[in-house]
Amino acid sequence: MDWQPAIKGFRSYLKLERSLAENSILAYERDIEKLYQFSDIQSPRIKPETVTLTDLRNFMVWLGELGMIPTTQARIVSGVKTFYKYLLMHDVIDINPSELLEAPKTRRKLPAVLTIADIDMLIAAIDLSKPEGPRNKAILEVLFSCGLRVSELTNLKISNLFLNIDFIKVTGKGSKERLIPIGSEAKKALTIWLDEVRVHTHPKKGEDDYVFLNRRGAHLTREMVFIIIRQLVVATGLKKAISPHTFRHSFATYLIEGGADLRAVQEMLGHESITTTEIYTHLDREFLRSTIIEFHPRS
Incomplete structure (x- = not known):
């Protein structure tokens, strides 16, 4: 099998069988494209089914020579392992050459945590006299109050807001849905944006249900949220x-440091458990809501 058909089949597997998001699929593809580039400069040229453990170890050396840091190399190893599990599962290979491939040891660097003063400074820098001001304030408040991934924020739907009971529903990785309590400050900012500003925006066809729209009536992109936050940081x-992820990390840090039940935080973040075989711990809604109210600094 040649590389391009193998990568194309791998993409279909990730999309149809693993139900991964497009960004995750693209990341996996980029990892395997690097292995393809490495194979192309070998003599004789290596095919996917002829790759050996030695080839993969030489590939890791090559990545290091290109200047890739250990964390990037570790991510690529994970992608390569997934690729060869796919080939093994579909009978393209009989032996998985990546089984004994080890990733370089990395030191995990935790993201920065925003203080309450930082949050207040960022929000104070928003010009609320402009139409996008209330929207941007609602974005920051929701990110911090609910710990959303940026993709969950941009895909948030009006039909999934249950503000009368202080909950929102989001769709996370693997199209898994979860309910998250929303704090009073975020709820207030969101209500102002929806009832006083967004109501005067004319959504594009098919965009009616998205919470956060740009001035042209289309839902915000991930890149736009990054730009909004970057501009406020500069200001x-x-x-x-x-x-955007800094807000998510800060959300979790404050809850855990405040004494919140780790299982509740894990449920609200939509994280996969690394200590048990259970994928998600499903908790009572009232317990989740009371956890937010008791431990989140903006509730």
């Missing part, structure tokens, strides 16, 4: 590496 002069 405040904060010397931290801040992205």
Whole structure:
């Protein structure tokens, strides 16, 4: 089998059988494309089914020579292992050459945590006199109050807001849905955006149900959320590496440090358990809501 058909089949497997999001699929594809590039410069040229463990170890050396840091190499190893599990599962190979492939040891660097003063500074930097001001404030409040991934934020639907009972429903990785309590500050900012500003926006066809729209009536992209936050960081002069994920990390940090039940935080983040075989711990809605109210600083 040649590389391009193998990568194409791998993509279909990730989409149809693993139900991964498009961004995750693209990341896996990029990893295998690098292995393809490495195989292309070998003599004789290596095919997917002829790759050996030695080839893969040489591939890792090559990545290091290109200047890739250990964390990037570790991610590529994970992609390669998934690729060869796919080939084994579909009888393209009889032996998985990546089974004994080890990723370089990495030191896990935790993202920055925003203080309450940081949050207040970022929100104070928003010009609420502009139409996008209330929207941007609602974005920051929802990110911090609910710990959403940026893709979950941009895909948030009006039909999935249950503000009368202080919950929102989001669709996370693998199209898994979960209910998340929403704090009072976020609920207030969201209500102002929806009832006083968004109501005057004319959504494009098919965009009616999205919560966050741009001035042209289309739902916001991930890139736009990054830009909004970057501009606010520059305006405040904060010397931290801040992205949408920083709000998610801060959300979890404050809850856990405040004494929140780890299972409740895990449920709200939509994280896969690494200590048990159970994928998600399903908890009572009232328990989740009371956890937010008791431990989140903006509730």
